[in-house]
Each structure stands twice: as C-alpha cells, then as structure tokens.
Amino acid sequence: MSDDVTVPEDLEVPQEARHEWADLAERASAAQFAYHVKDAPTLSDGQYDALIRRLNELEEAYPTLRVPESPTLAVGGAAFSTEFQAVDHLERMLSLDNAFSEEDMRAWASRVEREAGELAYHFLCELKIDGLAVNLLYEEGRLTRALTRGDGRTGEDVTLNVRAIRGIPDQLQGNNIPELVEVRGEVYFPLAAFADLNASLVAAGKPPFANPRNTAAGSLRQKDPRVTASRDLRMLVHGIGAHRGLDFARQSEAYDLLGEWGLPVSASLRVVDSIEDVLAFIATTGEHRHDNAHEIDGVVVKIDETALQRRLGATSRAPRWAIAFKFPPEEVNTRLLDIQVNVGRTGRVTPFGVMQPVVVAGSTVTQATLHNAEEVARKGVLIGDLVVLRKAGDVIPEILGPVVAVRTGAERAFVMPTECPSCGTTLAPAKEGDKDIRCPNSRFCPSQLRERLFGLAGRGAFDIEALGWEGAVALLESGVLVDPDLGGASESMLFSLGQNEIARVPLYTRAAKKTDPPEAVTDGRVLSANGLRLVGNLAAARTQPLWRVLVALSIRHVGPTAARALARHFGSMSAIRTASVEELSAVDGVGTVIAEAVRDWFDRPDNAWHAAIVDRWAADGVRMEDERDESITPTLAGKTVVVTGSLKTFTRDSAKEAIIARGGKAAGSVSKNTDFVVVGPGAGSKEAKARELGLVILDEAGFARLLETGAADPAP
Ligand SMILES: NC(=O)c1ccc[n+]([C@@H]2O[C@H](COP(=O)([O-])OP(=O)(O)OC[C@H]3O[C@@H](n4cnc5c(N)ncnc54)[C@H](O)[C@@H]3O)[C@@H](O)[C@H]2O)c1
Ligand SMILES: [Zn+2]
Numbered sequence: 001m002s003d004d005v006t007v008p009e010d011l012e013v014p015q016e017a018r019h020e021w022a023d024l025a026e027r028a029s030a031a032q033f034a035y036h037v038k039d040a041p042t043l044s045d046g047q048y049d050a051l052i053r054r055l056n057e058l059e060e061a062y063p064t065l066r067v068p069e070s071p072t073l074a075v076g077g078a079a080f081s082t083e084f085q086a087v088d089h090l091e092r093m094l095s096l097d098n099a100f101s102e103e104d105m106r107a108w109a110s111r112v113e114r115e116a117g118e119l120a121y122h123f124l125c126e127l128k129i130d131g132l133a134v135n136l137l138y139e140e141g142r143l144t145r146a147l148t149r150g151d152g153r154t155g156e157d158v159t160l161n162v163r164a165i166r167g168i169p170d171q172l173q174g175n176n177i178p179e180l181v182e183v184r185g186e187v188y189f190p191l192a193a194f195a196d197l198n199a200s201l202v203a204a205g206k207p208p209f210a211n212p213r214n215t216a217a218g219s220l221r222q223k224d225p226r227v228t229a230s231r232d233l234r235m236l237v238h239g240i241g242a243h244r245g246l247d248f249a250r251q252s253e254a255y256d257l258l259g260e261w262g263l264p265v266s267a268s269l270r271v272v273d274s275i276e277d278v279l280a281f282i283a284t285t286g287e288h289r290h291d292n293a294h295e296i297d298g299v300v301v302k303i304d305e306t307a308l309q310r311r312l313g314a315t316s317r318a319p320r321w322a323i324a325f326k327f328p329p330e331e332v333n334t335r336l337l338d339i340q341v342n343v344g345r346t347g348r349v350t351p352f353g354v355m356q357p358v359v360v361a362g363s364t365v366t367q368a369t370l371h372n373a374e375e376v377a378r379k380g381v382l383i384g385d386l387v388v389l390r391k392a393g394d395v396i397p398e399i400l401g402p403v404v405a406v407r408t409g410a411e412r413a414f415v416m417p418t419e420c421p422s423c424g425t426t427l428a429p430a431k432e433g434d435k436d437i438r439c440p441n442s443r444f445c446p447s448q449l450r451e452r453l454f455g456l457a458g459r460g461a462f463d464i465e466a467l468g469w470e471g472a473v474a475l476l477e478s479g480v481l482v483d484p485d486l487g488g489a490s491e492s493m494l495f496s497l498g499q500n501e502i503a504r505v506p507l508y509t510r511a512a513k514k515t516d517p518p519e520a521v522t523d524g525r526v527l528s529a530n531g532l533r534l535v536g537n538l539a540a541a542r543t544q545p546l547w548r549v550l551v552a553l554s555i556r557h558v559g560p561t562a563a564r565a566l567a568r569h570f571g572s573m574s575a576i577r578t579a580s581v582e583e584l585s586a587v588d589g590v591g592t593v594i595a596e597a598v599r600d601w602f603d604r605p606d607n608a609w610h611a612a613i614v615d616r617w618a619a620d621g622v623r624m625e626d627e628r629d630e631s632i633t634p635t636l637a638g639k640t641v642v643v644t645g646s647l648k649t650f651t652r653d654s655a656k657e658a659i660i661a662r663g664g665k666a667a668g669s670v671s672k673n674t675d676f677v678v679v680g681p682g683a684g685s686k687e688a689k690a691r692e693l694g695l696v697i698l699d700e701a702g703f704a705r706l707l708e709t710g711a712a713d714p715a716p
Contacts, residue, residue, distance in 0.1 A: 013062040021058045021065050024051055028071035034405065036076045039218040042405050044388065045297070046329035049098065073317050075152030083223055084148075084156035089135055090182055090242035093149045095317055096300060096324040102279060105301070108323045109275040112303060112312065115320075121308045124252055125270045125281040128298035128324055129236055131188030132217045134162060141177040141261075143170050148221065152317075161220050162187075164229035172261035182241030183263060188294040189216040193232035207380050210388055210400040211331065212295050234293075236266045238300070250304045268292070271304055282325050289327060290392060291684045298326040330392045333403060334358040334365075336385045339376065339414040343422050345451035345554045347430075347438035351376055351414065353387075353399050360391045368397040372436055373416040380404075382411035422447030443609050444488050450476060453491050456552035460560050462541040463548070466508075466534035474507035485612060492613040495538060495620035502531050546573065546626045553613070555601045557594045564660055565589035566598075573614060573624035577602055589665075635710030636664025639675040642690070645683030647700050658707055670695065676712055678703040 027043075028051045035041040035048070043051070052072055059066040066072065075095045099105050112121070135155060137145040146162035147155030162168060165187065189197075189212035197215075198208035209215040219231040240246075240254050248254040252271050259265040270281055282299045289296060303309055303321040312320040335356035341349050353368040368389060370376050381387055385402040419426055420439035423446060427437045439445050450472050457467035467475075475481055476489055480501040483490040502508050503522040508531030512521040520526045527535070547567035551560055558566070569587045570576045576584075576598065584595035601610055618624050641664050643655045650658065655678070656666040670677060670689045677690040678698045690697055696712050706712050 013064060017058055017062055018065070021055065021062075024055050024058075025071055028052060028055060029074075032071060032074060032076070035214075036217075037082060039214045039221065040405065041214065042403055044329060044331055044333045046332055049100075049326065049329075075317055076149050082156050082221070084158060084221070086150070086154045087145065087147055087157045088154050089147060089152070090137070090180075093133060093135055093152045093155070093184065093241065094314055094319055095152070096322055097315075097318045097320075099323050099325045105279060105282070105323070105325060106275060108301075109278070112308075112321070115312055116308055119305065119308050119311065122250075122271050122273060122304040123275070123278045124250075124302040124304040125272060125278055126238060126266060126300045126302070127268050127285065127292065127296045128300045128326075129186040129188050129238070129266075130213045130295040130297040131186040132213070132220065134158070134185060134187050134220070134235065135241060136162065136168065136183040136185070138172055138178075138181050138183060140179060141172040143168070156221065158220055160225040161222060161228040164225050165220075165233045165235055167264045168235055169262040172263070174261045176246075176257075177261065178246035179244045181243040181246055183237055183258060184239035184241055185235045185237040185264070187216055187220050187233055187235045188212065189219070190232060190234055190293050191295065192293070197231065202378060207378055207401070211390075235264055237263050238266075249306055251302060251306065251309070252304050286327055288684065291688070296327075297329075298324050300324050328361065330361050331388055331390045331400070332358050332360045333386055334389050336381055336383060336387045336399065336402075339370065339381075339383055341417060341421055343420055343439050343445060343447035343451070345448055345455045346556050347440065347442050347445065347448050348436045349416075349420070349427055349438060350436075351416070353381075355387075355389060355397075358389065360389065360397070361393065363391070365389060365391055365397045368399045370399065373414070374435055376414050382407075382413055384408075384411035420445060420447070443486070443490075446476065449489060449491070452554045453481075453494070455554060456491060456494075461548050461552040462544055464534070464537040464541050466530055466537050470507060471534070474505050478505040480504055483612075483616070486609050490609070490613065492609075492616040495542060495617055495622055497534075497538060499527065499535060502534055503527055505531075508534055542621045543623050546571070546624065549573065549617070549622060549624065550576070553601070553610070556597045558598065562590055562594050564656075567626055568660060571626050573618070577611075577614075632661050634663030635707065636662040638663070639710075640665040640667050640673055641676045641678060641706075642667050642670050642674050642686060643678045643680075643703070644670075644686040645680030647678070647680040647703070649700065649704075655703075662707060662710075676706060678706075 028048070031041065031043045031048050031051070034043075041048075055070065055072050059070065059072060075093065097108075099108060133149040135147045135149065136143060137147075143159075143163070145157065146159045148158055149155055163170065191212060194209070194212040194215065201208050215231075216233060219228055219233055222228050237255065237258050240251075240258075246254075246257070248257065252269065255265045255269065272278055272281060278301050285296070285299050301323050303312065309319070309321040314320060336353050337356055338354040339351050340354055341351050343349055350372060351370040353370055355366055355368055357364050357366045359365075370379070379399060379401050381399060381402045386406050387402050388400040389397055390400050391397040416437065417427065420441065423439065423441050423444065425439050425441040425445065427439055429436065430438050439448060442448050453467070453472040453475065454469050456462055457464035457472070479489070480497060481489040481491070481493045483492045486492065499520075500522065503525060508528055509525040510528040512524050512526045516526045545567065547560065547563040550558055550563035550566060565587050566576055566584070570579060581592065581595045581599050584590055584598055585592045601607060614624075636659055641659045643650075643652070643659075643666070647655060659666040667674060670686045670693065672693055674690070674693075674695055676696050676698055677686065678700070679687050679690070680700060687697070698706060698712055702713060
C-alpha cells in the first residue's frame with residue numbers, strides 16, 4: 001500500500017514537514033489497509049485518529065501536501081484488490097468528518113448556520129454504531145445487490161453474505177415501494193451474540209475474538225456465506241444513496257418510510273432544534289455508552305432537511321451536512337512488559353500484565369488482569385507483545401489480545417511460577433483438577449494476610465474506611481498485629497488494636513505539637529486524623545451484623561449472599577460453628593459446596609488458627625449474634641426482588657437487607673424468575689430487560705409499599 005504515497009516535490013515546503021508527512025502518510029495508509037482490508041488493525045483507533053489529525057494539520061499548513069492519494073482523503077482504504085468482485089456504487093459512499101470536542105461541534109454548527117441563510121432546519125442525532133458500512137440496492141423492492149463501502153466509489157460485492165443477515169429483508173413490504181433505492185447502513189455484531197460466540201470458542205479451546213467491530217467486518221467479508229450466516233450479525237439503517245420513485249424532504253422522514261417497508265431503523269434517533277440539544281444528546285449518550293445492544297464510538301449529527309443538505313454539499317471525502325462526534329477511545333495499544341502473579345486472600349495465584357503505562361478512558365493504566373494461566377494461553381499473549389488493552393468506564397483494564405502482525409520474534413511465553421512469590425511455598429491446586437493454583441500457606445503467607453486484611457475492611461465486610469491497601473501494609477509492617485498465641489501476624493489482633501498500638505504505626509500518626517495533650521503523645525507522635533478515624537471505625541465495626549463478620553473471615557465461596565443466608569438462618573456464629581454439612585446445605589442459597597467450605601474452614605486440623613481468630617474477635621467485643629427483629633412481617637416470603645439504579649432512602653445494602661428481613665430474595669440480575677424490579681434513576685440495562693420480560697416494575701414509593709404490604713402497584 002505504502003508505495004502509492006509519494007512525497008510531493010514542493011520545495012516551498014520545509015524538508016522537515018515533508019519528511020514528517022511522508023512518514024505519517026505511510027503509517028496511516030498501512031493502518032487503513034490493515035483495518036479495512038485485513039480486518040486486523042495494527043494501531044488503536046485513537047492512534048489512527050491522531051495520525052490523521054496530524055496529517056490534516058500539516059496539509060492545512062502546506063496545502064501542496066494534500067495530494068489526491070493522501071490518506072486524509074481516502075474513504076476506507078483506497079482501491080484494493082480483494083477476493084470479492086469489485087462493483088461501483090450508484091452514488092458515492094462518503095465517510096464522515098470527525099469532531100472531538102464541544103468546540104468542534106459548535107464550529108460545525110456555526111458553519112451550518114451561516115450557510116443555511118433563510119432555510120429553517122433541525123439536527124438529526126444518531127448513535128455512531130461501531131461496525132462496517134454496507135450499501136443495499138433495492139430494485140422494485142427486491143434486494144438485488146449488497147456492497148461494502150470499499151473506497152467509496154467501488155465496493156466489494158457481498159450480496160450472498162448480506163442475504164444471510166437476519167433482519168435485512170429480501171423483499172420490501174408495504175406501499176409506495178420505490179423503483180430503486182440504495183439503502184446505507186451499518187452491519188454490527190450485537191454484544192450479547194459476540195459474548196456467546198467467544199464463549200463457545202473458548203469452550204472449544206480456541207482463542208476468542210478481540211472486538212466486535214473487526215469480528216463483524218471479518219464475518220461479513222467471508223468467502224463462504226455459511227460462515228456469515230453462522231454469526232448473528234445485524235444491521236441498522238443510517239442513510240440513503242441513489243433513489244428513483246422516492247421523495248422525502250427530511251432524512252428522518254425517509255427513515256420512517258424505510259422502517260415501514262421492513263428495514264431495521266434505530267430506535268435511538270432524536271430530532272432536535274438547537275446545538276445545545278445536540279450537545280445534551282451527546283452527553284447522555286456518552287453516559288450510557290455501554291447500555292446499547294451494540295458498541296458505539298460516538299454520535300453522528302446530521303442536518304435533517306434535504307434542501308439544506310444539498311446546499312451544504314460535500315467534500316471529496318465527507319458530507320458537510322453531517323459530523324461524527326467521537327467518544328474518547330476505550331481501546332488502546334500498549335506494550336505488555338511482563339506478566340507477574342498476585343497471591344489473593346484465599347491463596348489463589350493470578351497472573352496480571354505489567355503494562356507500559358498508557359492513558360485510556362481518563363486514567364493511566366499500568367496493570368491488567370489475566371485471571372489464570374489458561375487465560376494467558378487462550379489469549380495468545382506473549383511477554384513483550386504489543387497488545388490491545390481495553391478499559392471501559394469503571395471496569396478493570398483487560399488485555400484483549402496481541403497485535404500479531406508487529407511481532408519481532410523477541411517475545412517470550414509466560415511460565416506460571418511453581419513457588420509462591422510472596423512466601424516461597426510450593427504452589428498447588430487446592431483439589432485435583434482445579435484450574436487455579438494456590439499458595440497453601442494461608443496462615444503466614446504475607447501476601448494472603450495482606451489481602452485478607454484489606455478485604456475484611458472492605459465495604460461488603462466490616463467497612464473500616466480508614467483501613468485501605470496502604471493501611472493493611474502499614475499495620476503489618478509495624479508489627480502491631482503479631483498474635484502471641486499464633487506466633488505471627490494475624491487479622492485476629494485487629495480488634496485488640498487500641499490508641500497505643502495504632503500510635504506505633506507511622507501511617508496513622510503525625511508529629512506531636514505543643515498543644516497536644518501529653519497523654520496522647522507516644523515517642524513524640526500522636527494519632528493523625530486518619531488514625532483517629534481508624535479507632536472510630538474499629539469501634540463501629542464491632543457492632544456490624546453477623547453476615548459481615550462471616551464475609552470478613554475469607555471463607556472460600558462465602559460472599560455476601562451466602563453469608564446473609566447463613567446469618568439469617570442460624571442467627572449466631574456459635575450455631576454456624578456447630579452446624580453439620582447437611583444442616584448448612586439445607587439453607588436456601590447455600591448448597592453443599594459452600595457448606596463443605598464452611599466446615600473445612602473450621603474443622604481441618606491445620607485450620608485451628610481460624611477458630612482462634614473468631615475467638616479473639618469475640619473476646620475483643622465483635623458482635624457474633626444478630627438480634628432478630630420479630631416485629632418485621634415476612635411480606636416478601638418466596639419473592640425475588642431486583643433493585644437497580646439509585647434510591648433516595650436506601651443504599652444498595654440497606655435495600656437488600658430490607659428485602660431479606662421480610663423473607664424475600666434480593667437478586668442481582670433480572671430473569672423471568674424475578675417477581676419485582678425496583679427502578680431508581682440511573683437504572684440501565686436491567687430496567688430494559690425487565691420491560692422486555694414484562695415484569696412488574698416499581699419506583700421507590702412502590703418499593704416502600706411493597707416492603708410494607710407485599711403488594712405491588714406498578715409505577716406509572
Ligand atoms: N485502528 C486503525 O488502524 C484504523 C485504521 C483505519 C480506520 N480506523 C477507524 O475507522 C475510522 C475511519 O473510518 P471511516 O472512514 O469509516 O470513518 P468513521 O468511522 O469516522 O465514520 C464514517 C462511518 O461511520 C459509520 N456510521 C456508524 N453509524 C453511523 C450513522 N448513524 N450515520 C452515518 N454513519 C454511521 C458509517 O459506516 C460511516 O461510513 C477511524 O476514525 C478509526 O476509528 C482505524
Ligand atoms: Zn505464599
């Protein structure tokens with residue numbers, strides 16, 4: 001590809017600029033080829049967009065650099081030879097100009113306003129679906145040809161493949177079917193179908209696909225249409241090309257017609273009056289970026305009136321009456337410098353990637369999870385690889401896969417260590433056949449102890465705000481947690497910590513001042529605000545309900561749900577300690593795996609120190625029994641309730657507790673077995689799913705009534 005980009009010989013242009021242009025043009029051109037023809041990008045979209053932006057800057061400064069073959073002018077990736085027959089579009093398919101900021105959007109809107117003159121107009125806002133464009137030719141209502149965009153003039157004939165896509169009608173239905181119409185739209189891989197496909201690949205021992213966009217492109221551009229048919233691709237309409245016997249004054253009107261004829265039109269369109277409304281649409285869409293059935297990479301804003309569209313016209317590459325607002329990229333390419341392992345609170349050893357630091361979705365990422373050795377193998381990543389890293393919203397950064405095309409041969413495979421990196425003990429699976437390997441030294445392994453301490457202070461357990469990761473490290477380093485009976489540091493000592501002990505931990509102290517009361521000073525230091533908070537938090541933690549104490553013990557498989565069920569049924573630690581596997585597993589929501597894990601935790605001879613933890617906590621005043629509130633009527637016995645979004649008078653936890661206290665089940669996900677779905681502001685896909693399933697949906701007031709009476713009046 002790169003040999004058709006030659007440096008323009010204009011001596012007026014400084015040599016530096018010419019060289020930079022040539023270098024960037026070659027890289028952009030190669031990236032276009034990899035992305036559009038091979039469906040296997042070598043750059044991230046953000047890097048590619050940055051290249052094109054810089055090229056545009058250079059070409060604006062030195063217009064002779066803007067030669068016809070410049071990658072800035074290409075729609076797609078120049079005319080390439082592929083395995084498909086090349087066919088011309090009746091009307092050219094263009095790309096879109098990009099906007100990356102509010103400022104860019106306002107600049108575009110001002111240009112439109114200037115050109116519009118006396119014409120009244122509206123903005124048509126659409127989701128920018130991350131897929132690939134196709135052009136469907138309908139003649140007398142019959143689908144006669146389908147092309148990819150190609151270079152905009154000439155596309156690839158993928159008619160047979162497109163016929164295999166569900167939702168694209170072979171025959172239009174209804175009235176006033178035009179003699180001829182080119183329907184443009186985006187073919188995409190629905191996220192749920194993509195997840196299913198990857199799950200089945202993984203189950204078959206094959207590597208999963210990295211992202212839905214390239215997989216959609218690869219699935220459509222298959223020699224064998226049966227492969228396309230086996231992938232659950234979909235399409236949404238977003239434009240009209242050549243047409244005869246079809247008349248419309250607004251693009252949104254044309255969409256309505258297409259919809260009536262059976263073509264898939266997006267339900268997320270909005271027609272708005274002002275650029276302010278456009279910006280508001282962009283903002284809300286950005287907040288709900290992941291709440292769609294498909295990936296989106298931005299918002300496309302178009303002028304709705306065709307008269308103004310015609311007046312604004314197009315450049316050789318893109319219409320002037322439309323613009324694509326791009327969201328910040330969530331996928332970037334970066335180097336996988338190393339793979340190291342963590343030892344978690346239950347001894348599980350998990351590899352994680354040490355990344356070349358990279359900014360993505362607003363934060364700098366230096367690590368990414370890899371779950372287990374099998375996953376490293378499945379993803380096919382080698383140490384030293386350039387990899388695609390994804391960070392979406394608050395989700396933990398994830399390595400999607402390697403960029404194989406740029407390997408140098410210097411990469412090396414990861415080998416799982418055989419000894420614990422924290423304590424040197426030989427690693428082994430807990431049971432034969434387990435996927436995970438563990439450090440069996442749970443009592444003294446420093447890493448496990450640190451993780452347990454951090455975990456038990458978490459919001460789902462004792463909720464000791466002043467004890468975070470650094471706090472756990474500091475308490476262990478200062479030696480204040482050494483348990484004389486156990487012969488080493490242990491969480492058993494946590495509630496034995498008083499002012500005097502905490503005063504020995506530098507992290508929780510500050511230098512004493514003259515004004516400090518002398519009795520508060522230890523070795524010239526006093527508790528800092530953080531230290532005082534820890535003292536207060538520990539006092540409050542002693543009165544936490546039993547289920548939180550159970551979670552804090554780091555018993556395998558005993559998370560908040562199981563802990564709540566156990567606490568509700570048995571009511572006290574001593575009852576749980578003496579319950580048999582049968583008694584434990586008879587509890588709704590417990591089961592044998594959990595029951596056995598609980599028994600094992602207390603009973604295995606080498607676990608005697610576990611009981612010592614419980615005993616010392618109890619001696620130090622930690623509540624080991626729940627007071628039962630007999631005044632609460634079990635209004636929700638046997639009912640399953642899902643709470644989603646935020647409520648005013650309940651936190652997540654207190655809503656759950658309220659449901660459970662009334663005998664109900666508080667579930668995390670919506671299914672057909674859900675009886676009630678309580679919806680607060682910010683509810684996303686769960687609400688949508690609930691509506692889809694026709695479940696009873698309640699607002700906060702309805703929830704309050706439900707708790708009281710067990711009866712539901714659905715929200716309006
Ligand atoms: N990673 C790489 O190496 C690499 C290389 C080339 C291109 N790319 C990606 O592709 C982009 C350029 O590709 P492009 O020319 O297709 O431009 P584009 O993706 O910026 O915008 C144009 C395309 O958006 C699509 N689209 C989705 N929803 C739409 C809607 N509602 N209305 C209209 N169009 C809609 C259409 O297919 C249209 O052709 C780059 O910005 C980059 O993200 C990446
Ligand atoms: Zn260890």
